Amino acid sequence: MSLSQQEALLSQKYPGAEQPVQKEGRVGLPPLPNAVKGKAAFRLPPEPSGFMTVGHAMAFTINFLYRQEYDGELWLRFEDTNPRKVEPRYYESFRSGSKWLGVEWDHEKNVSDDIETIYAHGRRLLEEGKAYACSCDADKVKKLRFEGKACEHRDSPADANLRVWVELLAKKHKEGDYVIRFKGDMQNVNYSLRDTNIFRVIDHPHPLTGEKYSLWPTYDLANAVEDEICGITHILRSSEFRNELQQLLREALGLRAPEVIQFSRFNFKGTPVSKRLLRPLVEQKLVSGWDDPRMPTVEGLKRRGVLPQAIRDFTLQVGYTKTEHEYDWSILLSINRKLLDPVSKRLFFVPDPVELSVKGAPERKVTIPYHPQNDLGSRTIQTAGRFYIAGGDLKAIKEGSVFRLMDLYNVKLTSAGPTPTAEYAGDELLEGTRKFQWATPARVEVKVLAPDVLFDEKGEFNRDSLKEVRGYVEEAFTKLKAGDIVQFPRFGFCRLDSPGTMVLSA
């Protein structure tokens, strides 16, 4: 059948079908399966074993956005069941980072608060013969697990297991002497289901509970119980977490099963989020710390002048998928620029400054608005015959040609030598003249740090990841407060980091 015949048949059988409506692309995050408005609960489950990164920020944002959309509840829950990894400063990092981001949570808790409840569930598994105490050493466990064979402890009677359990709670056993294993299936293709450990002794003080407990639940049990306690309906998390074991534990304990939506980790090209890669940089002092503006930590991004709204908009725009991805900083920074543009004061910055004396320069007191369109106030500058302009700008100008000192007047370069001179060339705005920003002798010296990716394409540390540009800024710079972001025209948006030091955002 030819196309025209098909069309004829179509309009005959289904009149109107030949004028299809354009489908609209999805805007925002996709709807959640089985989500009921007003009855959804989500969770932010960081392990406080490192600083909050963009990866966390994005995952948190997704959960928060859904909380808003479904009018649900959001838990900030610290997964602190490994006292050896957890530190107080990291809890705070997630709290302050989330606040900064604008992610508001309704409830906050630590898994370590609920150890007794988790013990109760563990005890039940033991009583019901669904778990057992095992004293095999780690190597033996591994070997038997690989072979798909059970050890002699699997069939211990419940009261014998309970006896060990009580001893464990009373700290009668050292680390490694016993573990509690959940009876799964020693033949399962998934090794993690072959009688996984759900409790182990960790002989190390916990930052919150001190020496009170030494028997700690592992992640899967803790999570299954906690999600029940919090009434979580939807779990949105990245795909390095497995679900089968938790599901089995829920069944064994009669707990509800939340919806689970998984997505790939949020990676940025040249800036991995992984602690394994980042820690050596900090330890070897290749970066100034975890809050270095090159770092993908929330503190790093903040110092770089990335606005919380930019992270939110970015997250909304890229969404989440199961595809592996490596984001380019350009999208985030582009969003950031658009947010910054209408609210950032313009200040003249002269990199690599060269002194320029202008003959016949009229003394002026110019008032220049801080923003070309929006009312952000203005500053007044007193000018005489001495200026500074950028070395790079000067090179672009031939002797005898005219350029304009932005927002001031025109000037003709009379000598380009090592001590360049110019002469006043009228106020009238001439079409096609180059316009350069400038500074007067009342200028302030600044250093601008320009962050770049931490790793090059070969995966090696980028030695050139923090370029430094020195120059002069006009006097109004002294009125800025730490954290203020301004635009240096023809240079970029910069954030005042510390006295005399700016960080280039983009």
Next chain:
RNA sequence: GCCCCGGUGGUGUAGCCCGGUCAAGCAUGUUACCCUCUCGAGGUAGCGACGCGAGUUCAAAUCUCGCCCGGGGCACCA
């Protein structure tokens, strides 16, 4: 090795479930021009992609199979 899960322009994503509206949308990037006393922001136009192969079908980015490539899991970590 075993078990999952993915592959749409340089980058990110929409579309895939329910085949035709897709000679593939949007953003970023890039090029040119317009606007602007900024190389920012804004505007207009251009560039650029369905991993490969087979099958089903009148019709495949979309369904099926095989292959290739990538990621993750296989802890007394979370």
